[in-house]
Each structure stands twice: as structure tokens, then as C-alpha cells.
Amino acid sequence: xxxxxxxxxKYRSLAEEVVKFGLIGGVNTAITFAVYNxxxxxxxxxxxxxxxxxxxxxxxxxxxxxxxxxxxxxxxKREYTLFFVFNxxxxxxxxxxxxxxxxxxxxxVKTDALGLNIFKFVALAIxxxxxxxxxxxxxxxxxxxxxxxxxxxxxxxxxxxxxxxPAVAENEAAEAAEAVDGAFADVLAEDALDxxxxxxxxxx
Numbered sequence: 001x002x003x004x005x006x007x008x009x010k011y012r013s014l015a016e017e018v019v020k021f022g023l024i025g026g027v028n029t030a031i032t033f034a035v036y037n038x039x040x041x042x043x044x045x046x047x048x049x050x051x052x053x054x055x056x057x058x059x060x061x062x063x064x065x066x067x068x069x070x071x072x073x074x075x076x077k078r079e080y081t082l083f084f085v086f087n088x089x090x091x092x093x094x095x096x097x098x099x100x101x102x103x104x105x106x107x108x109v110k111t112d113a114l115g116l117n118i119f120k121f122v123a124l125a126i127x128x129x130x131x132x133x134x135x136x137x138x139x140x141x142x143x144x145x146x147x148x149x150x151x152x153x154x155x156x157x158x159x160x161x162x163x164x165x166p167a168v169a170e171n172e173a174a175e176a177a178e179a180v181d182g183a184f185a186d187v188l189a190e191d192a193l194d195x196x197x198x199x200x201x202x203x204x
Contacts, residue, residue: 013070017136020066024066025059025128035050035051039051040113044102048091048098049091059131060083068140068141071141086139090130093123096123097122097126
């Protein structure tokens, strides 16, 4: 996947997921068509459901341990449940398109196998886009976005190191010192006046 490495970093991860998902999709497509055609005699919709169950199980483990292995893992039961739910929706899309071909267009299993396979391919394409979005948004990314952030307790106040006192604090300290000096000077002046007004000073 050298071409993926040439992409900007913000697109690289998504591109890798798309490539891996596509490769897994190719494997699952082969599995789906193999199972589907192997048991097509039981009926197109039934064959679709069985093929989807087999492909879903394979897809889950391949995606979990390869496509999305870089994402934090959550509970296996939770992941597979969501995975299965979204695959049920994908299967509904698949079966709906198959049902349209059979019940609306009157395709026959024996005489229209090629047409049914074409509809099957279209259904897989639509289902694949939906599954990629659902897996990435809800199943394998949920552990990353759903984690509860741990907020640390406020640290105890620390006295600033010498020379690092903010300028505002230095100004306040200077003003306080000036106020003390002024008050002390007033006290000295009052003392001096008192000494001049004493009887001894008047006699002199």
C-alpha cells in the first residue's frame, strides 16, 4: 500500500481502512457467492440469508483484528451485537433488492440465475457502503469516542519560584510598601510636632 503512504496524514488512516475493508469485502464477496450459489436451490432469499450469516462472521473477525486493529477494543459481545445488527440491516437491503427482482420483476431461480446474480452484485455494493459507514461510526470507533475522560484533581497551590512572580503581583507589593512608608512618615511627623509642643520646648 505504498500509494497510501504518499497521502496526507489526515487521509492516510481512512485510506488504509478503505483498502483493507475492500480486500475483506472481496474475500467475503467470494464466500457469499460461493455459499449463495451452492444452496440456491433452497430459494434465493434463504440462500441470501445463509450466505450473509457466514460472510458476517468472517467479516467481523477480519475487520476487528486487521482493518480496525488500531482502534481501542471494547467488549466483544457489544461489538459483535452491533456488528450483527448493522449486518441485519445490510441483509434487509440485500433481501429487499432480491425480493424486488423475484416478486416485482418475476425473475425465476431456474431460468434467471444470471439476472439474480446481477441483482445480488448491486445489493452487495449498496450494502458494502452502508456497512463501512456503520462499522466505522458505531462499532469499532465507539470505544475510542465513548471512553470517559479522567479529569485529574486540582493540584495543590505551589509558591512561584524566585523571579517568576507575575508583574501584577510585583506592582501590588510595591504599592503596599509605599503605603507603609507613607504611614510611617506621618507617624514620625506627628511625633516631631508633639515634641515641639511639650512644656520643656516652650521654656526653651
